[in-house]
Amino acid sequence: MELRPSFLRPDLHLFAYVGNTADGTLTVVDLVKLSPIATIPVGAGPSGIRAHPTRKEIWGLSSAGGYAWVLDAPSNRIVARIPVGALPYALDFSPDGSRAYVAASGSNSIVEIDCATRAILARGRAGRRPWIARATPDGKLLTVSNRDDSTLSILDANSLATRGVVAVAPDPEQIAILPDSAKAFVTSGTQSEISVVDLKRNALLANLELDGTPDALILKPDGGELYVPSSDAHGLLIVNTEANEVDDFLLLGMSPTAATLTGDAQTLYVSDSGAGHIVPVAINVRQVARPISVGESPGTSQLTPGGDILVVVNDASDELAVIRAKTSSLITLIPVGSRPRDLAIKVF
Numbered sequence: 644m645e646l647r648p649s650f651l652r653p654d655l656h657l658f659a660y661v662g663n664t665a666d667g668t669l670t671v672v673d674l675v676k677l678s679p680i681a682t683i684p685v686g687a688g689p690s691g692i693r694a695h696p697t698r699k700e701i702w703g704l705s706s707a708g709g710y711a712w713v714l715d716a717p718s719n720r721i722v723a724r725i726p727v728g729a730l731p732y733a734l735d736f737s738p739d740g741s742r743a744y745v746a747a748s749g750s751n752s753i754v755e756i757d758c759a760t761r762a763i764l765a766r767g768r769a770g771r772r773p774w775i776a777r778a779t780p781d782g783k784l785l786t787v788s789n790r791d792d793s794t795l796s797i798l799d800a801n802s803l804a805t806r807g808v809v810a811v812a813p814d815p816e817q818i819a820i821l822p823d824s825a826k827a828f829v830t831s832g833t834q835s836e837i838s839v840v841d842l843k844r845n846a847l848l849a850n851l852e853l854d855g856t857p858d859a860l861i862l863k864p865d866g867g868e869l870y871v872p873s874s875d876a877h878g879l880l881i882v883n884t885e886a887n888e889v890d891d892f893l894l895l896g897m898s899p900t901a902a903t904l905t906g907d908a909q910t911l912y913v914s915d916s917g918a919g920h921i922v923p924v925a926i927n928v929r930q931v932a933r934p935i936s937v938g939e940s941p942g943t944s945q946l947t948p949g950g951d952i953l954v955v956v957n958d959a960s961d962e963l964a965v966i967r968a969k970t971s972s973l974i975t976l977i978p979v980g981s982r983p984r985d986l987a988i989k990v991f
Contacts, residue, residue, distance in 0.1 A: 660987045695740060701713075794811060797845055901916075901944060911923070
């Protein structure tokens with residue numbers, strides 16, 4: 644059985660990369676042949692897995708090992724391990740792909756890496772237990788959520804010098820930044836709140852009260868709306884990013900925890916981990932479609948370039964679900980490693 648998306652030339656490969664947290668491996672899946680082709684040891688606690696935007700590489704972290712690793716996609720070989728500090732969980736790239744940023748939660752530090760040479764360009768300090776580092780779309784700033792002192796650090800993206808520190812809602816985790824780099828939205832990991840931060844003035848604009856703890860942030864490409872799945876609220880909260888207020892709520896199911904938006908911003912695919920479903924939402928008309936059964940505890944998902952295929956990590960059943968987006972139908976389930984979590988997709 645083969646599945647060749649409409650955009651994919653015969654000379655191109657389309658692979659998915661799944662980080663398996665329980666066995667410290669990366670499963671490489673050929674999304675044309677619909678089968679796993681390699682299992683690569685990457686180190687204990689793989690996380691932060693990202694496809695490099697310009698290089699034929701997959702980057703990730705070993706949280707337990709305290710290093711970033713780099714996979715060469717054509718050869719499926721680990722070509723670098725870069726020490727970054729204790730307990731790194733998330734990785735981000737500069738908009739041009741020249742640099743990578745890692746927050747090391749166990750050493751309260753931020754590391755800037757040259758993606759070409761893999762040399763460490765700078766080390767900076769954030770608050771206590773920095774969780775995620777996110778570069779602004781203009782490439783000028785780096786924002787860091789600090790779990791243990793409930794702040795957002797704002798750093799210079801080149802030097803990692805501190806530009807400002809803003810108090811936010813308790814236990815901040817995820818960050819979404821508007822396309823004009825003017826505002827950041829920061830989730831609380833323990834409270835039903837999202838903080839809105841003015842990145843030009845380094846000031847808190849608002850703490851938005853929600854109906855449940857936010858599990859993810861998905862920003863509309865034009866920056867006008869923010870979609871927030873919440874398992875506590877059993878639904879999807881929709882934030883108006885200009886007015887800094889919750890505009891709408893859609894009841895979806897048992898435990899919506901993650902989501903992926905199509906490139907045209909028409910459909911949001913929400914993972915309901917409790918029900919084992921993907922719930923398609925026609926976002927402009929706020930219409931919920933028939934759920935797609937995919938397996939046990941679906942979480943992270945991504946669309947392939949062109950939007951033909953949706954792939955979903957099933958955490959509890961150790962599978963990758965492959966869905967035909969146009970018909971919202973499950974094509975197949977592909978076995979991966981133990982307790983899969985993170986996902987990246989690469990065309991090369």
